[in-house]
Amino acid sequence: MQCPHFDAGECRSCSLMGQPYPTQVADKVARCQELLDAVGGAEAVWLDPFTGPESGFRNKAKMVVTGTVDAPVLGILDHRDHAGATGVDLTDCGLYPASLQAAFGPLAAFATRAGLVPYDVPTQRGELKYLIVTQAPSGEVMVRWVLRSQEPVARIRKHLGWLREALPGLAVASVNVQPEHKAILEGDLEIVLTERETLEMRVGGLDLHLRPQSFFQTNTLVAQALYDQVAAWVDDAAPARLWDLYCGVGGFALHCAAPGREVVGVETSREAVASAALTARDAGLEGMRFVAEDATVFALASAPDDVPGLVVVNPPRRGIGPELAGWLERSGVRDVVYSSCNAVTLAKDLAAMPSLRPTHVRLLDMFPQTHHYEVVTRLTRR
Numbered sequence: 570m571q572c573p574h575f576d577a578g579e580c581r582s583c584s585l586m587g588q589p590y591p592t593q594v595a596d597k598v599a600r601c602q603e604l605l606d607a608v609g610g611a612e613a614v615w616l617d618p619f620t621g622p623e624s625g626f627r628n629k630a631k632m633v634v635t636g637t638v639d640a641p642v643l644g645i646l647d648h649r650d651h652a653g654a655t656g657v658d659l660t661d662c663g664l665y666p667a668s669l670q671a672a673f674g675p676l677a678a679f680a681t682r683a684g685l686v687p688y689d690v691p692t693q694r695g696e697l698k699y700l701i702v703t704q705a706p707s708g709e710v711m712v713r714w715v716l717r718s719q720e721p722v723a724r725i726r727k728h729l730g731w732l733r734e735a736l737p738g739l740a741v742a743s744v745n746v747q748p749e750h751k752a753i754l755e756g757d758l759e760i761v762l763t764e765r766e767t768l769e770m771r772v773g774g775l776d777l778h779l780r781p782q783s784f785f786q787t788n789t790l791v792a793q794a795l796y797d798q799v800a801a802w803v804d805d806a807a808p809a810r811l812w813d814l815y816c817g818v819g820g821f822a823l824h825c826a827a828p829g830r831e832v833v834g835v836e837t838s839r840e841a842v843a844s845a846a847l848t849a850r851d852a853g854l855e856g857m858r859f860v861a862e863d864a865t866v867f868a869l870a871s872a873p874d875d876v877p878g879l880v881v882v883n884p885p886r887r888g889i890g891p892e893l894a895g896w897l898e899r900s901g902v903r904d905v906v907y908s909s910c911n912a913v914t915l916a917k918d919l920a921a922m923p924s925l926r927p928t929h930v931r932l933l934d935m936f937p938q939t940h941h942y943e944v945v946t947r948l949t950r951r
Contacts, residue, residue, distance in 0.1 A: 578649070584940060600912065612926065615930050621790040668704065679731070701713040710768070711743075741761070780840040809878055813881045815836060822845065864889070888915060907946045
């Protein structure tokens with residue numbers, strides 16, 4: 570893959586742009602192996618890496634909005650402009666499929682129609698900071714306008730009918746209010762403007778309900794492979810009880826459901842927990858329970874006789890940390906499946922759990938053209 574914005578020096582988000590894709594993947598696997606070999610990974614079976622298309626794979630766009638109300642620019646701030654006023658139009662970014670790119674024109678026109686003045690960083694004036702667009706496999710989209718205040722909400726509501734005609738796939742629309750002059754993507758207040766509140770992400774025969782502030786992997790195809798891999802390892806271990814810590818909208822927990830198996834998903838986001846519970850209800854899955862709680866607090870508060878046979882963890886980049894790693898080490902849990910987006914913190918956590926040894930490892934290239942990836946590890950107590 571090659572990109573005119575990268576070639577022009579306008580965008581450096583894809584740090585591996587121009588490198589042959591097989592080389593990108595091989596280097597990522599080698600880096601992972603280097604980190605994990607020191608903590609037992611050398612004894613594990615390394616499965617073939619999973620890859621998808623190297624372009625057109627993103628299901629979500631987070632666009633900075635610059636320019637003027639008559640000519641809004643959707644993309645990023647030009648890193649060469651240290652004042653932070655110049656925008657780079659990335660509506661033709663090759664990471665987005667053509668169907669998602671097609672939504673940007675109507676959304677830019679809508680900003681003009683609704684009088685959404687782009688936020689100007691140097692002067693701290695204007696309203697529209699970001700436009701966040703998520704596309705489901707069905708082609709339906711969720712649109713979120715991140716604003717400085719609620720002042721434009723009435724105008725957005727007024728013209729929403731026009732946007733529905735211009736963008737027939739629009740399923741969910743909301744406003745997020747982020748009043749601070751900081752490099753923060755979104756605020757706490759979310760105002761849903763449509764009757765529907767969730768976008769259904771069809772993955773592996775399940776419609777995962779995604780609310781505006783819920784996290785979902787940006788590469789649907791690779792997310793499916795990740796869920797399938799974890800579910801296969803779980804079925805092989807055949808636990809009667811399973812915890813999915815940092816469960817998000819329930820991707821792992823829901824794919825690991827089985828007759829007679831008790832599954833508990835734990836996630837701090839109440840929106841994500843509500844989404845997971847809704848998916849389980851719609852799919853008719855029994856034995857599922859979702860809890861809005863911090864994963865470490867939940868584990869540490871559990872009774873010694875309440876330990877499940879298997880725990881799935883899917884933490885943010887910082888990893889699970891010493892407290893949860895220590896609990897897993899002394900808990901007696903037989904099997905752990907650890908999905909990580911940061912092999913450095915994964916290795917650190919594995920070092921704190923020496924009784925749980927890696928038996929299988931697989932890299933899934935969730936983010937082509939970058940140094941990032943997902944790596945999932947099966948651990949068994951020895």
